[in-house]
Amino acid sequence: MSIPGTEGQPLRVAIVGSGPGGFYAAEALLESGLQVEVDLIERLPVPFGLVRFGVAPDHAKLKSVTAVFTQIAEDPRLRFFGNVELGRDVSVRQLGALYHAVIVATGAAGDRRLGIAGEHLPGVHAAGDFVGWYNGRPECADIQFDLDQEVAVVIGQGNVAIDVCRILASPIDALRRTDIAAHALDALARSRVREIHLVGRRGPVQAKFTPKELRELGALPGWQPRVDPGALVLNDASQAELAMPGFVHAPRNLDILRGFAQAPVEDGRRPLHLHFHRAPVALSGRSRIERIELEAQVLSGEAGAQSATPTGERLSLPAGLVLRSVGYRGTPLPGLPFDLVRGALPHRDGRIVDTGGTVLRGWYATGWIKRGPTGVIGTNRADSVDTVAGLLADLAQLDTLKAGRAGLLAQLSADRRKVIDFAGWRAIAQAEAERGRAGGKPAEKFVRVDDMLEAAVVAGAPRSWERA
Amino acid sequence: MTHVVTDNCRGCRYTDCVASCPVACFHVNEVRVYIDPAVCIDCSACIPACPVHAIFEEFDLADDQQHWIRINAEAAQRYPVIRTRLAPLDGADARRQQLGL
Numbered sequence: 001m002s003i004p005g006t007e008g009q010p011l012r013v014a015i016v017g018s019g020p021g022g023f024y025a026a027e028a029l030l031e032s033g034l035q036v037e038v039d040l041i042e043r044l045p046v047p048f049g050l051v052r053f054g055v056a057p058d059h060a061k062l063k064s065v066t067a068v069f070t071q072i073a074e075d076p077r078l079r080f081f082g083n084v085e086l087g088r089d090v091s092v093r094q095l096g097a098l099y100h101a102v103i104v105a106t107g108a109a110g111d112r113r114l115g116i117a118g119e120h121l122p123g124v125h126a127a128g129d130f131v132g133w134y135n136g137r138p139e140c141a142d143i144q145f146d147l148d149q150e151v152a153v154v155i156g157q158g159n160v161a162i163d164v165c166r167i168l169a170s171p172i173d174a175l176r177r178t179d180i181a182a183h184a185l186d187a188l189a190r191s192r193v194r195e196i197h198l199v200g201r202r203g204p205v206q207a208k209f210t211p212k213e214l215r216e217l218g219a220l221p222g223w224q225p226r227v228d229p230g231a232l233v234l235n236d237a238s239q240a241e242l243a244m245p246g247f248v249h250a251p252r253n254l255d256i257l258r259g260f261a262q263a264p265v266e267d268g269r270r271p272l273h274l275h276f277h278r279a280p281v282a283l284s285g286r287s288r289i290e291r292i293e294l295e296a297q298v299l300s301g302e303a304g305a306q307s308a309t310p311t312g313e314r315l316s317l318p319a320g321l322v323l324r325s326v327g328y329r330g331t332p333l334p335g336l337p338f339d340l341v342r343g344a345l346p347h348r349d350g351r352i353v354d355t356g357g358t359v360l361r362g363w364y365a366t367g368w369i370k371r372g373p374t375g376v377i378g379t380n381r382a383d384s385v386d387t388v389a390g391l392l393a394d395l396a397q398l399d400t401l402k403a404g405r406a407g408l409l410a411q412l413s414a415d416r417r418k419v420i421d422f423a424g425w426r427a428i429a430q431a432e433a434e435r436g437r438a439g440g441k442p443a444e445k446f447v448r449v450d451d452m453l454e455a456a457v458v459a460g461a462p463r464s465w466e467r468a
Numbered sequence: 469m470t471h472v473v474t475d476n477c478r479g480c481r482y483t484d485c486v487a488s489c490p491v492a493c494f495h496v497n498e499v500r501v502y503i504d505p506a507v508c509i510d511c512s513a514c515i516p517a518c519p520v521h522a523i524f525e526e527f528d529l530a531d532d533q534q535h536w537i538r539i540n541a542e543a544a545q546r547y548p549v550i551r552t553r554l555a556p557l558d559g560a561d562a563r564r565q566q567l568g569l
């Protein structure tokens with residue numbers, strides 16, 4: 001029996017998830033020089049994962065990476081299966097039987113909780129839900145964020161936390177020209193937020209911001225970032241960390257923060273307070289969130305491995321809206337092992353392993369569901385190349401004789417599942433662009449799955465569930 | 469704004485930068501790489517990927533490094549695009565040590 005990937009026996013691979021991890025895995029397979037048939041399976045009718053639903057609407061240049069994904073999708077050896085969810089429309093067992101190999105790239109969009117009292121109070125949200133809301137993610141479209149509040153507290157020390165602060169503080173006219181969801185634009189236009197606190201447990205050197213994002217906070221008209229100069233005094237370990245490889249952005253961040261700390265306070269500008277060495281310990285309020293209690297932290301330990309411990313000193317702030325961005329985690333997929341601690345798939349060099357460490361033949365992972373929620377868009381490219389290299393090294397061990405695409409299409413059409421192909425997505429994108437044009441926006445996204453499906457059909461493009 | 473490859477990228481060509489670039493905007497000659505400012509989307513993924521800290525945001529360039537902006541833009545036109553990691557040049561590790569990295 002011939003090895004998959006040769007003449008007459010294409011290597012049939014399903015990739016689950018069409019974010020950066022999935023697209024770059026597809027790219028690596030298409031460029032492998034082998035005969036390949038790549039099926040990209042996505043639970044939503046629309047592709048691009050967090051590039052569509054995570055990356056902030058005012059970062060249009062970053063979002064233009066979708067042009068690269070579109071080029072990958074145009075390869076005739078690739079087919080997009082939008083509106084098909086692993087676990088709902090097709091099972092792990094079924095995919096395993098249909099394909100030589102499956103690459104799981106489902107991301108890690110679930111949120112971690114703070115685990116403190118009062119977290120259930122109305123007005124306390126996951127920052128990821130707020131991001132999903134302003135980016136038109138269907139699951140988040142109906143969440144109500146109370147922007148009648150004057151004080152917002154954002155908890156976290158990464159770029160997502162900064163994105164959220166920036167969107168809260170952006171002049172509404174700057175957002176009008178983006179593809180921000182209409183419901184969010186309306187709500188933000190009426191926002192009464194006039195004070196923002198960005199709160200983090202660790203110090204300025206350990207914060208995960210990138211300098212570009214941090215600098216943008218200083219350029220928000222009408223707002224002024226404020227930093228207590230005392231928070232920028234470094235202990236010896238933090239000083240040493242400035243020169244360590246894992247802290248490339250820290251020296252620039254520190255410069256920017258020093259600039260913020262030294263700037264004279266301007267009365268007319270609304271304060272955006274950046275708190276370091278402070279962790280939330282309790283949230284309180286009668287029927288909704290009213291106050292947040294922070295406890296001062298001190299860093300100790302060796303450079304590169306410092307941890308924060310509470311000092312006992314407390315600070316209480318009024319808070320009408322609390323958005324927590326303290327980490328993301330993946331969701332388990334029925335039929336696959338899961339590492340609950342990391343919130344990701346257990347793997348060895350991209351090969352999914354069970355709890356005993358045995359490799360699940362033919363199953364691979366890439367992107368956030370593999371590494372956990374770290375790294376930017378490009379990080380997933382190098383990661384997917386690694387995963388695909390492992391897959392290609394395993395070719396001789398993979399089962400042969402798989403039905404692949406024809407088998408999946410047959411099954412989905414038997415189930416009368418509406419499958420959106422890439423032409424269907426183009427029809428959706430075109431309809432969104434037209435909707436946007438009226439308001440001067442690059443796109444007015446559909447925020448309901450049904451509307452997306454309808455746009456794909458009305459344009460006459462897909463009807464792939466009938467064609468199949 | 470763009471990102472710029474500066475002097476430290478010389479005789480090493482680890483190209484870890486290239487592997488993490490989401491948009492294929494690196495160009496390569498015999499000894500080093502350049503970024504095409506017209507294609508770069510300013511994602512900064514290449515900065516931590518470079519083992520010798522050769523890449524900077526344009527905004528962060530020191531005054532005596534500004535000439536690299538023009539050099540990158542011009543060289544990107546002249547040399548071919550590179551999309552996947554190359555084998556490091558001989559002597560790359562020595563150069564890295566020489567830089568104290």
Ligand SMILES: Cc1cc2nc3c(=O)[nH]c(=O)nc-3n(C[C@H](O)[C@H](O)[C@H](O)COP(=O)(O)OP(=O)(O)OC[C@H]3O[C@@H](n4cnc5c(N)ncnc54)[C@H](O)[C@@H]3O)c2cc1C
Nearest residue numbers: 017019020021043049050054085086106107367368376377
């Ligand atoms: C709020 C936010 C802002 C960010 N901003 C930036 C930024 O400005 N710049 C930057 O470089 N990086 C940014 N990132 C990081 C970047 O988005 C991630 O590195 C990247 O998206 C991870 O790619 P992925 O493919 O692993 O996951 P994702 O992008 O999450 O893609 C996963 C895909 O899988 C699909 N899926 C999930 N489950 C299933 C299933 N069961 N069946 C079928 N499909 C499924 C999802 O719908 C999704 O489309 C941001 C991240 C977040 C959360």
Ligand code: SF4
Nearest residue numbers: 477481482483485518
């Ligand atoms: S990783 Fe750094 S040194 Fe190596 S090629 Fe890229 S920019 Fe040059």
Ligand code: SF4
Nearest residue numbers: 489508509511512514
């Ligand atoms: S900043 Fe991003 S897009 Fe620009 S060269 Fe670096 S990796 Fe490529």
